[in-house]
Amino acid sequence: MKLLVTGGAGFIGSAVVRLAVARGHTVVNLDALTYSANLANVASVADSPSYAFVQADIRDRAAVDAIFAAHRPDIVLHLAAESHVDRSIDAPSDFIDTNITGTFNMLEAARKYWVAEGLRECFRFHHVSTDEVFGSLPADPDLQFTENTPYDPRSPYSASKAASDHLVRAWYETYGLPVVLSNCSNNYGPYHFPEKLIPVIILSALSGKPLPIYGDGSNIRDWLYVEDHADALLLVATKGTPGRSYNIGGENERTNLQLVQTICAILDRLHPRAAGRYADLITFVADRPGHDARYAIDPTRIRTELGWRPSVSVEEGLERTVLWYVENRDWWRPLLTRHGVGQRLGTAKPTT
Known part of the structure; x- marks a missing residue:
């Protein structure tokens, strides 16, 4: 089976590319190679006869x-997107252009191709989205996002992804394009890429720098190991029902403070400081504007319809992740010089 993966040099996209090639699929990786992309992410499959890379926007x-x-x-597995909430606060136009207009282009190109190919029943357009489109949940553990949760995006990033989700559904309802959607935690x-919370914490700790946590660290997220996500995406793309959406969750809710404390404890074991504990470096900083309190996914549909559930606990996944960053300094060091990395972004205040 031949897969066209957009954003395949990014974080999640490259995990999909590596896994798809390993499972015997032919993969075409379409990536514009913007600031967060890195062809080193797919170096392990670059010489495979089943892999091709095309630089395009x-x-x-x-x-x-x-x-x-x-x-x-x-x-088609459509993952290409601007995805960093803080950057969306500072430069929302990039998110509108890529996430909305880019998705429109992909849908129209896919529709044109699908019609030319005789409306093949086996064709699928899998749009990969986020749980952030659903807004913010209270702390009540009985409340989770389902596929029927109304959209309530609260940042330029999540609003742009919500818009792209609506476009994908419209192309299914209006034109019959065989789409599937997924929203992940x-x-x-x-x-x-070293601008997101977990790599920021790991790399700051290894450098002996303060470990920044927004607000009081009480914001809750459901954490999904990227290789589990790649497995779920390939399953949805090949076995999902056209017109259906599937919530993909890690079933690993933690507050940001709990998450950082766990990383610190792992580093204390694997790479001890010369003096003191890594948790001593924890520093609370001004919160992000419009910071959602909690995300939590109900993965019942993908579990019951497709038989999938995550295989990696957050403790196991974090240990693997910390060890990987400790052992792969040649991968992340060059990325620290890219635009915006290491800077506090997303601090824009409302104007009057």
């Missing part, structure tokens, strides 16, 4: 059309 409709015509995929693991 999903905002370039002509380039996308040409890729469909040249490679004739069976399945927070991912983590190897190859995570």
Whole structure:
């Protein structure tokens, strides 16, 4: 089976590419190679005869059309997106252009190709989204996001992803394009670009710098190991019912403070400080504007319909992740010089 993966040099996309090639699929990786992309993420499959890389931007409709015509995929896994909430606060236009206009281009190119191919029943367009489109939950553990939860995005990033989700559903209802959607919880693991919480904490700790936590650290997220997510995405893409959406959760809720404390404890064991404990470096900083209190996914549908559930606990996944960053300094050191990395972003205040 031939897969067209957009954003395949990014964090989640590269995990999908590596796993798909390992399982015998042919993969075409479409990536614009923006600031958070890294071809080192797919170096392990770069020489495989089942892998091809095409540098292109999903905002370039002509380039996308040409890729469909040249490679004739069976399945599209659309992961290319601007995804960092803090950056969306500072520069929302990038998120509108890529996440909304880019998704529109992908849908139209896919529709044109699908029609030209005779409306093949096996074709799928899998749009990968986030649980952030659902807004914020209270602390009540009985409340979780389901596929029927009304959308309530609260940041430019989540609003742009919500818009792209609506476009995908509209192309199914209006044109019959065989789409599937998935909304995931927070991912983590190897190859995570060093501007997100977990790599920021690990790399700051290794450098002896303060470990920044927004607000009082009480914000809750459901953490999903990236390789578990890649497994779920391939399952949804190949076995999901057209027109259906699937929530993919890690079943690992933690407050940000609990998460950072766990990372500190792992580092204390694997890479002790010369003096003191890593938790001594924890520093609370001004909160992000509009910071959602809690995300939590109910994964019942994907479990009952497709038989999937996560295999990696947050403790096991964090240990793997910390060890990977400790052992792969040559991967992350060059990334620290990229635009915005190591800076506090997303501090824009309302204007009057």
